[in-house]
Amino acid sequence: MAENTEVVVVGGGYAGVMAANRLTQRDGVAVTLINPRPTFVERIRLHQLVGGSDDAVVDYRKVLADGVRLVVDTVTRIDAAGRGVTLATGGTVGYDYLIYAVGSGSADPQVPGAAEFAHPIAALEEAQRLRPILESAPATAAVTVVGAGPAGIETAAELAEQNRRVTLVCGGALGPYLHPRGRRSVAKWLARLGVTVLDGPGTKVTAVTRDVVRLGDGRAVPSEVTIWTAGFGVPDLAARSGLSTDALGRLRTDETLTSVDDARVVAAGDSAAPSDLPFRMGCQSAVQLGPQTAETVLSRMAGERPAPVSVGFAGQCISLGRRAGIFQFSRRNDTAIRFYLGGRPGAKLKEFVCRSTVWQLGYEARKPGARTWWAKDGKRQGLLQAERAEAPITAGRAA
Template structure:
């Protein structure tokens, strides 16, 4: 829809943009969309809070609240609707809510995020606490508060969430075991992994990794490993894997990679160019970016830019946000920063210790403050200055092998 300067009837001149999801990507997109006065922005989110998901391990340990009023994070012109989107009606261009209400759109930003993957290990769904959402973290916090201070805690999953939660709880004095499966911190360079293992050991975290160290069963009071070892656990925490909601698939939209919305390189759905994806639930050309805040915020920014380009009658640009690495907090007093190439491959360079902890904390603060700044001055925060110079080669190679179903726009 091209811009119309007439103000005689705002019902015909305003472009309605609906954003589904109020996480990092959705909030950034909603705020950035308010650059144009002829764009009405509605954000749908299941709760009235903005959750700093990268701080959920701190909420569990009681070292940070991790939650803000979503209205305080959004630009004044963004209308917040608290509810759960249950279906996208493509022909009618409406979003159905769990309440039965429907919200019409001209463009839709699909930023539903991700949640914990349903575990396929026997007993895990019944006896382990997931840690991917605010509600998960609140239930886990209550379970830990109810357990004796010396009760054993086992975390299953050797990625960032498991590592940071294990370190936070161990630093608080709890006996903690981290069941990693084959590798601790699979993203990390081996030398960074060695430094991380040393720090976890000093905190008192018992790490189970290597052959036979995958969780095979979860029972009350114990996690059994593939090689038969049993890890005592009064409170078991499951942090192994993430999955995306099935809203896109249930709405008849093409998906890839476990339910992510399949898009072209401009983030537009391959079924409908009026639907733009961002964050964890986006799969450009079937080659998605790593689920992370580091990707979500630039993708939210770029999704808004894509919508605004279409509103202005211009062609959106292909996106290619780049990475800088991975930051881990290892308790409150130390951390680890793994450097990476822009195409998200770990380099040999890393930083560990107090300086790394300060960098990690600075990253957490800057992501939240960046959203606030974008709300006040939409269009001024550019999170996508860094680009992945190798993505074009990756796409070409994937197409030659028949792995990329979408050609770049």
Template sequence: MTEHTHTDTHVVVIGGGYAGVMAANRLTAREGVTVTLVNPRATFVHRIRLHQLVGGSDTAVIAYEDVLAERVRLLVDTVTRIDAPGRGVDLASGGTVSYDYLVYAVGSGSAEPSVPGAAEFAYPLGTLEEAERLRPALDAAPVTAPVVVVGGGPTGIETAAELAEAGRPVTLVCGGVLGPYLHQRGRRSVAKRLARLGVTVLDGPDAKVTTVRADGVRLANGRELPSAVTVWTVGFGVPDLAARSGLTTDALGRLLTDETLTSVDDDRVIAAGDAAAPSDLPQRMSCQMAMPQGARAADTVLSRIAGEEPETLRQNFAAQCVSLGRNDGIFQLANRSDVAVWMHVDGGMGAKIKEAICKGVPQHLAEEAHKPGSYGLHRKGGDARAKALQAARGDRAPATAARVG
């Protein structure tokens, strides 16, 4: 265990996902900084492979020693409260850890379902534990038993394709549009591939689940669909740790920050990833956002330690990848404002691009672990973020530092 002396600057990172690991690794670039990463699991969850865990083609976990810098102390525990005035965190084990700076990177999980019966009978797929609960439920069901996947976003599409490729009869209930992020040309490509796999796609205004039962679901138009296993991929939620700790959050519970990712309440608390809401205009939840934000959060901390003014968010999005089984996929390109454009790469090449990205993500983390400061994608953005802020503030005032809780 790495000890820190009274002369060290101690940074606690809460959350060992894409953003947290990137931030922790990067913080080791400066001598005299000790880093403690607090995470409830002893292994890194490669979340963008969870649908593969369910389908049986990947474990979706990586040993921390493969992605985390040796100088980072890994503490397997759960933070139950942040004492921002006292600069410390309370742990589920009963202990406390003090900090000079805190990086809040708790990530996201499945949203709490509001549809009757969903909490009791559906299987969410937002965390490793949920995927590990779903896998045996699928294994226990006959391969000919109907499966309903609810949610037409990337997780729903990828899960439906994975299960259909394994020979299961799958119905994908989109709750609206199939692949709402996709350009209409990309959407048509995805629909064709799902049809070839035998997936029944239900979209449109009536394709909403109103009730979930043990043996099926009911739609808004009254239609009943049999289902031996119902997979729920509708939306994401974030932990309520920030709100419970008296820190200002947005409506979903994400920590409200300025454009340097610094909490509007406390300049010793910096956020990154899915649970951050910079300027009350959060970016799309994804590892594509989380890793650059993790690097930006670390740079903000290092700048403050050095007595320098931190830089602001500059990153742009370029695309979204969706796998459609093991041999097909789509790489949907976007403009710098994260709006899908007509151009995409699909088929086998789309699958290869998605797989290359899935392999590249832990490689980025490992490279930052071995050479902290080497990652630079968070510095390559243009003015899309500034334009989005300007447009948003034309409709509402900038976020204030009013405290809640």
């Protein structure tokens, strides 16, 4: 009898769970998912955890296929040459193929005082630590949210809806991804909730103290609780393990999501940088990249050539408290267009997206390989070809 092919998936987020589930469609594959937590984290609900309306976790039994072995531990090193990973508890796990899906987290803010006095919320534990701090703060306490991407906007709105005194410091434009029409809608709803929005030039944070956030234009914003949502970073596991990464630390891969260093290592989700042209971080790309990573592994097992990655976007959805939201529509290449759905319908669509994302994970667990109907961006290969054609010209000019 032929032995099973051992596949280890490092990271149990959206991409990792989808990859592990997809792998179970073929007999003879033993799948081990290694994750530091015993429950699945709904990162798109972490602002609700901070606001107290959701715990942002789901039992793995609801989203993970029965055939996947879950190991609750942290991988500290990947030994690509020896095909094994070292665990924080001291053990090791061998593999024939490894899927690198460690996700993303809070970035080092590189702003004086921010690491000491500001509270990040990109990880479950960070949001859990912040919740009691907010509960113990007076209702009149000044709360400052730094960062005007989805996490910042959602957190500011969630807390303002609870009659908190919230200032949103954008460091530039409010909702950079949004079309100007969508941005105006978000600004209107935030104003309705009582959020003070500081955007435009001069609003980059230069320092954070225990009770003040200082801006580039010299303003000092009073802040008894400062929440930091500006930027994301990725774990340095790949770099520490001697694998090639981009400037942010994402594993560098080709268009089949295979590491440029090792054909036995593939990557998905926020921690992957295919062709040095990574996709926008988030669950929308992760639930597509996860299955495609698994398909790359299955193709290599069968001696077939893996297909190039193909991901498409529909837009970006942002909640504005529990009673409003916005869905900013986009082209498949992730470029925002003028159409959006806002207000109460936007809130309903946002909640539908949150619920359906968990449903997708469970569906893949029950019927691995059945779902293939994501929208695809047909322009990526053309963009890559154009960049490659431009590269020698640019290099020649530099010389």
